Amino acid sequence: MSFPAMIRTPLPYSTTKELSDSGVAAAAFPFNYIACKPPAAAADDDENEAADEAQIPTIDFSLLSSRNPDNRAQIVRELGRACEEWGFFTVLNHGVPVELQKAMMDACVGFFHLTAEEKEDYMGRHVLDPIRFGMSFNTKVEDVQYWRDFLKVFQHPVFHYPTKPTIFREVSEGYSRHIRQLGKDLLNAIWESLGLEENVMQEALSLESCFQMLAANFYPPCPKPELALGLPAHSDHGLVTILMQNGTDGLQVMHNGKWFGVKPLPNSFLVNLGDHMEIVTNGRYKSVLHRAKVNNKSTRISVVSAIGPSLDAVVVPAPMLVERQKRPAAFRGIKYRDFMEHQQSNKLMGKSVLDLLRL
Numbered sequence: 001m002s003f004p005a006m007i008r009t010p011l012p013y014s015t016t017k018e019l020s021d022s023g024v025a026a027a028a029f030p031f032n033y034i035a036c037k038p039p040a041a042a043a044d045d046d047e048n049e050a051a052d053e054a055q056i057p058t059i060d061f062s063l064l065s066s067r068n069p070d071n072r073a074q075i076v077r078e079l080g081r082a083c084e085e086w087g088f089f090t091v092l093n094h095g096v097p098v099e100l101q102k103a104m105m106d107a108c109v110g111f112f113h114l115t116a117e118e119k120e121d122y123m124g125r126h127v128l129d130p131i132r133f134g135m136s137f138n139t140k141v142e143d144v145q146y147w148r149d150f151l152k153v154f155q156h157p158v159f160h161y162p163t164k165p166t167i168f169r170e171v172s173e174g175y176s177r178h179i180r181q182l183g184k185d186l187l188n189a190i191w192e193s194l195g196l197e198e199n200v201m202q203e204a205l206s207l208e209s210c211f212q213m214l215a216a217n218f219y220p221p222c223p224k225p226e227l228a229l230g231l232p233a234h235s236d237h238g239l240v241t242i243l244m245q246n247g248t249d250g251l252q253v254m255h256n257g258k259w260f261g262v263k264p265l266p267n268s269f270l271v272n273l274g275d276h277m278e279i280v281t282n283g284r285y286k287s288v289l290h291r292a293k294v295n296n297k298s299t300r301i302s303v304v305s306a307i308g309p310s311l312d313a314v315v316v317p318a319p320m321l322v323e324r325q326k327r328p329a330a331f332r333g334i335k336y337r338d339f340m341e342h343q344q345s346n347k348l349m350g351k352s353v354l355d356l357l358r359l
């Protein structure tokens with residue numbers, strides 16, 4: 001087995017895009033980007049990646065507003081099953097205009113194509129800063145860097161936007177409103193699937209001032225995709241995450257101990273449950289581990305909307321569920337802001353932050 005030549009000193013590129021565009025990593029792959037074992041040593045992992053065709057649950061969102069109560073009851077049951085068995089599903093007929101999705105994707109592309117100097121305004125910021133650009137996940141604490149640039153923008157309860165490209169403001173304002181409504185409708189159906197009352201949950205999580213963040217991920221072509229990762233295995237911090245991507249695949253979700261490659265259906269959103277869903281349901285609906293692979297052919301872009309409780313909410317397992325499950329609360333409460341800050345300031349590692357709260 002031959003290892004590629006490796007660079008051991010830090011590289012003078014301020015973004016992953018610049019590094020990819022430069023072509024230097026093709027000649028000598030930078031040592032600090034090696035996140036995976038070389039293929040020959042990773043035979044076990046490869047076996048785990050076999051099952052791409054498996055059916056990820058699909059939810060026809062239009063049935064949630066059906067006049068026929070049997071249709072709604074049926075889809076709520078299906079949603080509950082998808083949450084319980086996968087923590088991950090595809091949403092079809094979601095009502096978000098396809099032109100708006102495309103415009104949002106284009107605005108994100110426009111941002112990543114700004115010069116490194118223009119993006120630098122948003123670099124090196126605190127993890128709770130409402131607009132933040134960076135590479136990898138958190139370069140301050142990581143030994144391994146991930147093959148990714150990102151833009152994170154807080155959109156609710158206060159709407160923020162980067163000033164360039166100028167179209168970003170208008171497009172992301174409309175997109176965030178549609179996605180927030182989709183998220184709220186999904187949450188209400190999820191509460192219903194558990195027999196929880198909408199207004200009780202609304203109050204417990206202060207959902208009128210729910211936190212919403214847009215994270216745009218830019219994974220440029222990587223000359224050694226088998227050695228690098230776009231993002232390592234992790235769960236998201238919020239309640240639900242709603243994801244769209246450009247035409248390039250790379251997302252994998254963990255299901256029954258195996259990695260599943262996700263190939264989204266046209267005009268669909270992928271939804272995964274976050275750690276706060278696991279906390280509030282006392283472990284009944286679990287957050288799902290996922291990761292992003294990279295490839296050596298084309299840039300992959302994912303645009304991810306995280307929807308969570310109010311940043312000031314202290315989330316605990318819903319008392320009604322705890323009572324019904326006849327087992328004690330499995331998590332202690334923490335303010336959502338503190339949870340998020342902790343996750344974003346440390347190395348991204350599986351469910352490491354949620355694990356700290358287990359009782």
Ligand SMILES: O=C(O)CCC(=O)C(=O)O
Nearest residue numbers: 215217236251292302304
């Ligand atoms: O790029 C993807 O598909 C996943 C992104 C992701 O997991 C995240 O931003 O939290």
Ligand SMILES: [Fe+2]
Nearest residue numbers: 234235236290
């Ligand atoms: Fe994620």
